[in-house]
Amino acid sequence: MSPEQIKNRIETLAPGTKVTIKDLTGTQNHYEATVISPVFEGRPTIEQHRMVFGTVESEVESGDVHALSLKTYTPEQYSNK
Amino acid sequence: MAHPLISKVKEIVSSKPVVIFMKGSPESPQCGFSAKSCEVLRAAGVTDLGSFDVLSDEAVRAAVKEYTQWQTIPQVFIHGQFIGGCDIVSEMYEKGELKKLLEK
Numbered sequence: 001m002s003p004e005q006i007k008n009r010i011e012t013l014a015p016g017t018k019v020t021i022k023d024l025t026g027t028q029n030h031y032e033a034t035v036i037s038p039v040f041e042g043r044p045t046i047e048q049h050r051m052v053f054g055t056v057e058s059e060v061e062s063g064d065v066h067a068l069s070l071k072t073y074t075p076e077q078y079s080n081k
Numbered sequence: 082m083a084h085p086l087i088s089k090v091k092e093i094v095s096s097k098p099v100v101i102f103m104k105g106s107p108e109s110p111q112c113g114f115s116a117k118s119c120e121v122l123r124a125a126g127v128t129d130l131g132s133f134d135v136l137s138d139e140a141v142r143a144a145v146k147e148y149t150q151w152q153t154i155p156q157v158f159i160h161g162q163f164i165g166g167c168d169i170v171s172e173m174y175e176k177g178e179l180k181k182l183l184e185k
Contacts, residue, residue, distance in 0.1 A: 070168055071168070
């Protein structure tokens with residue numbers, strides 16, 4: 001799965017979601033995603049990660065995406081970073 | 082059907098305020114993610130860390146995944162609540178959420 005595809009998929013999470021993808025190994029199967037979304041507001045980190053994984057579940061299950069490391073932020077958390 | 086060892090998982094989870102299911106032990110971790118998670122917990126001030134080595138018991142390893150519906154190891158629990166794996170614990174540490182949770 002290309003970085004662009006995975007970015008588009010994660011952005012279906014909610015309007016206003018911003019995603020940056022890093023290909024960690026250059027092999028298009030180990031990625032790191034930074035996800036900033038207003039939908040994370042008031043939710044625990046574990047739930048934020050579950051939500052993101054939910055958008056790429058079939059690719060992770062099939063092994064097409066072998067590893068996806070996540071960082072999730074609300075817009076406010078990100079601007080205070 | 083629920084995994085027969087779920088009750089054992091619950092027992093381990095409630096044995097200490099902070100518990101990690103990991104590969105190896107905090108003193109001798111067998112995986113980089115397990116090692117990093119222990120390191121982060123220590124940095125957040127955890128001195129009495131409960132741990133279970135999933136490499137020593139394949140059935141418990143399967144049971145904890147079933148219990149949390151989370152597919153990777155390590156898995157960290159604080160006050161009996163599933164928190165997440167290495168990424169989440171690290172992220173919560175950076176955001177200052179981990180300390181808050183531990184102080185409760």
